[in-house]
Amino acid sequence: xxxxxxxxxxxxxxxxxxxxxxxxxxxxxxxxxxxxxxxxxxxxxxxxxxxxxxxxxxxxxxxxxxxxxxxxxxxxxxxxxxxxxxxxxxxxxxxxxxxxxxxxxxxxxxxxxxxxxxxxxxxxxxxxxxxxxxxxxxxxxxxxxxxxxxxxxxxxx
Numbered sequence: 001x002x003x004x005x006x007x008x009x010x011x012x013x014x015x016x017x018x019x020x021x022x023x024x025x026x027x028x029x030x031x032x033x034x035x036x037x038x039x040x041x042x043x044x045x046x047x048x049x050x051x052x053x054x055x056x057x058x059x060x061x062x063x064x065x066x067x068x069x070x071x072x073x074x075x076x077x078x079x080x081x082x083x084x085x086x087x088x089x090x091x092x093x094x095x096x097x098x099x100x101x102x103x104x105x106x107x108x109x110x111x112x113x114x115x116x117x118x119x120x121x122x123x124x125x126x127x128x129x130x131x132x133x134x135x136x137x138x139x140x141x142x143x144x145x146x147x148x149x150x151x152x153x154x155x156x157x
Contacts, residue, residue, distance in 0.1 A: 110136050 111133070118130025129137070 107136075107140055 114130075114132040114136045117132040121130065121132070
C-alpha cells in the first residue's frame with residue numbers, strides 16, 4: 001500500500017506541483033523582468049528630466065548674471081557721463097567766477113576813476129553821482145547808449 005501511495009503521489013500529484021512551481025517561477029521571472037525594465041525606463045526618464053532642469057537653472061543663472069553685468073556696465077557708463085558733465089560744469093563755473101571777479105575788479109577801478117573824474121570836473125569837491133559815474137552805472141547795468149542822455153530826451157532811459 002505504501003508503494004501504491006508513493007506511486008500515486010509521483011504520477012498524479014508531482015506533475016501538478018512541478019507545473020505550479022514552473023508557472024510560479026515563470027510568473028516571478030516575468031514580473032521581475034518587467035519591474036526592472038520599467039524601473040530602468042523610469043529612472044532614465046527621471047535622470048533626463050533632472051538634467052534638463054539643471055540645465056534650465058544654469059541657463060537662467062547665466063542670463064541673470066549677464067543681465068546684472070549689463071546693468072553694471074550701463075550704470076558705470078552713466079556714472080562716467082555724469083562725472084564728465086559735472087567736471088565740465090565745474091570748469092564753466094570756475095571760468096564764470098574768474099570772469100566775474102575780473103569784471104568786478106574792473107568795475108571797482110572804473111567807479112573810483114569816474115568818481116575822481118566827476119570830483120575834478122565839478123571843482124567843488126563833489127563826490128556824488130556825476131556825469132562820468134552815471135555813464136559808468138548805466139553801461140554796467142546794460143542800458144543802451146552808455147548813459148548819454150540829452151536834457152529833453154523822454155525815451156524812457
